[in-house]
Amino acid sequence: MEEIKRQREARKAEKEAAKLAKKAKKAAQAAEREAAEQATAIKNDITFDDTSSICGDYEVVTSKTSNLRTYTPLISTVSGSSAWLRCRLQSIRVKGGSVFLVLRQDTFNTMQGVFFKADLPDSDDSARMIKYMKSLTAESIVDVYGSVVDSDVKSCTVGDREIKIQRIHAVSKSDPVLPFELEDAARSKEEVEASQDTERPFPNLGQELRLDNRWMDLRVPANNAILRVKSGVCQLFRESLYSQGFTEIQTPKLIGGESESGAGVFKTDYFGSEACLAQSPQLYKQMAIASDFPRVFEVGPVFRAENSNTRRHLCEFVGLDLEMAINEHYTETLSVCHRMFKHIFEGLESRYGAEMDVIRSQYFSEPVEFTEEPCIIHWEDGIKMIEEAGFDVGDGMQDLTGAQELALGKVVKEKYKTDFFILDQYPSSIRPFYTMPMAHDKRFSNSYDMFIRGQEICSGAQRCHDATMLREVIKSKGLEEGLQVGGGLEKYVKSFENGISPHAGAGIGLERVVFLALGLDNVRKASMFPRDPNRLTP
Template identity: 40%
Template sequence: MSAPSDEGLPSRPKEEAGEEKGPSKSALKKAQKDREKAEKLAKRLALEEEQRMKAEASDTAKHLYGPLSGQSARPVKKFCKSLQDLESVAEDEEVTVQARIYNARAQGAKLAFLVLREQEHTIQVVVAEGGAHGISRQMIKYCAGVNTESFVRVTGLVKAPKDPVHSTSLSNQELHLESLYVVSPAEEQLPLQVKDCIKPPSTREEGEGEADTNDPNATLKTRLDNKILATRAPATNAIFQLQSEICTIYSQYMLSHGFTMIQPSYLAGAATEGGSGVFEVTYFERKAYLTQSPQFFKQMAIAGDIGPVFSIGPVFRAENSNTKRHLTEFTGLDYEMPIQEHYHEVLSFGEDLMLHLIRQLLSRPKSKHLTSIIRDAGYPDAGNFQVPPEGTKATRITFQEAKTLLKDSGFDIGTDPHADIDTAQEKALGDLIKQKYNTDFFTIDQYPLSLRPFYTHPSPSNPELSNSYDFFMRGQEIMSGAQRIHELPMLKEMMKAKGVNPVDPGFKDYEEAFRYGCPMHGGGGLGLNRILQFFLGLNNIREATLFPRDPVRLGP
């Protein structure tokens, strides 16, 4: 029987155009390889996890390290609040300290070395396998991998190293680790390394200027942008420790001389000292202003019979000055006191205050130690500040004597005897005074009345001069002061002469201080940041300010 013929059967339809074909052989092959890779990866991860679990299960030291949170930490026998306290701990005594990881490195699988840091103090920690507590290799690996700057709690035995550890400040001691718990971990990638802030920033910057690419150290701008990390550098930390010392010495001196500390307001309802130089703020449904100084409040306190007063607080200046010695907010050390006979009582008191302050900074053990840390970090002028010997008064010259000294030294001071001394001339004057009197601190007395504010008392002997003065360190101003006008008729007359309207808002309460009788008085306002800057010879006032504010910086 013959096979049936295809003849007459309908033909198979052709594939329509654009119809999808099945996966190609190459695509199928690639998919197969991807599946195999994924399976291998999964097996490898599972194996690693299994090995990790086994290692963890066999790790007899797992209770001796790890995050402190949720960890059953070993009980503390002896807690040292500072690394420096370790110097008085006997060898082989167990102690617990809290500090930062400054450096961590493994020396093979059985040994690692850590360096702990607390301010300027550092100590080496030895992490060795075995020991009384059975330190494991897993623990050694963990300790060597803790991120730099992490805050840790370390317990160990105090030991004397075989050879002094010259890379740490506690060179004759080290800790042999028994446990390590991470109190707070630092991120692995830091925006700034603390070691890059050990030396001073480049002096080529003006204000916050551009980075100096030839300088391996972090620039001032980088430090200001990363203030928390930068402040951990020993010298930077010491600068602000010394700032605290200045405030302490100042307060103790004022209290010992019968002054009362007051807390003036730093908000005012009117721009009483010039509208262009104040910061305006919203105060509920009306305007208010940050005060340029506690000047009016100090005078009101004198009129209120509180007696000689002083304060430590912020001063705000809305001036668009981007220089190395100007800020829009700084700390003022202000004082005001009654006058018995002559305004030089106030001037002499201020001079004695400054000489005492500087001499204390140069002689007190803590201040000397802090200054030495700063100097050794690369600030050669730190502590190298000259003042007259004990029992000697400060160098004082008049405004006209200052101009004569400049003129005799070849400076062009112009023909106007009442023209102010500019910044460059002040610095030059500082050098001249240093050469002539061997001092970095001096005062200038009897400024022209035209250069001083309306509340400055005129000189009774010369109406063109005033009972006012400025203080200088290394030829740069740190204070303006004066006798204030205490009689209301004269005050109103001077206000009008200076273009100040006595009936303007903000002056009513100020005038009130003089309506019912007020003693003669005077005072001044010292700039804490400038005192610190010029005593240490810092290039920029921002280095002497924890959180500087200037026309372009409002953080951190």
């Protein structure tokens, strides 16, 4: 009996030992799994110069190291070579052991990146790479290293090659939920409208949503290209005027009074005195002429406190301004302006063809048509054209409405085959105080507006350069307070008393030029971060 008891106790002990061993084995296996998961987990601790990691998030770049790594522009990659690319991750698709990425640079250029499980001999490395790629979010900034190989990829702008990924690291991760999808924001108005009767209509992204997230909206290829073209307009403007003997100047934007009558001003405190944000560089351009700068121009901000919520008005825009001494007639200035605009229109098509094509894929337009010599329509002739188009023009001495301008533009296009023209000799009553009256009929003035596609983009005139005449006009406009000591016009008129050349000039709205030349539906599309009566951010 004792023997049987001992055997039972031994078997029981063996079972307990087996149970403990099994439990210990499970614990060991769990520890191994946890260690393995920790070993393969992606941590934000990979330094920029770490050459041992095939994937993972970089530490925040704080310029603590200086690395001589060379990055290759995506469009400059060569098949058969290896390259580092820094791109946005436009999209990622994982299918089993295969990963396909679309990498984007400079908004326009895209290239396919691929990774296949069999590319790495170590299965753990392959699994780790795929797991990491799954964690990446669209619009993140990534560094990719790999070999460039021949391919046929119709969905990317670089269609004859792709990069086989060997390393990938996130430089800056995007939130997984975006304000809107770039694919939706890149569709034309016609595409969106045509889809509304289908089972899966495309979303119609409102202007306010886009402007609230303008940094995302500007990643849309067409919108990004618009601002590149805008930069081009500034460059072409400068080129033309430099070639015609102009000097670039920079004038104050904090001034002591209104620079133009009739236009609203933003007022601010200036150390206990009242100051205004400049509505234009007008007075200072003229004082530059008095300072013996015979031809000057400026590219700078202009502020208008006008509560106009239209598709063509902004409270802050960029002014392209010029002023020049004239010898005998203000049409000398019109010739300069015409040459300058020709240079802009031709340059946009010849130098920015790729950007223009991208823009026109979403916002349709034709190149601006223009004449070889200035197309100048005198006011009274323009009024007759508008009247013949069916509009009531009253006594013909009132400023034109938007509808009347468009009608005039249509008639001029039909008659003269041009989108760009000059309307000359405006009534004196609707022009600023510094405008020179016509010699033979003071009801009219030596002033002009310039138009693209029937909408005004530039206003200019010969200026009153005689101090006595200027004082009389200022008083007739009810602005004599500005002539008092310390007034906003005192020094301006004083500069004329010390001798000044006859002169004329023009003020051009940069955003208007871009908006109308590109056939856009709203001037806000031509402003990086628009300011209107309802928008002060972002």
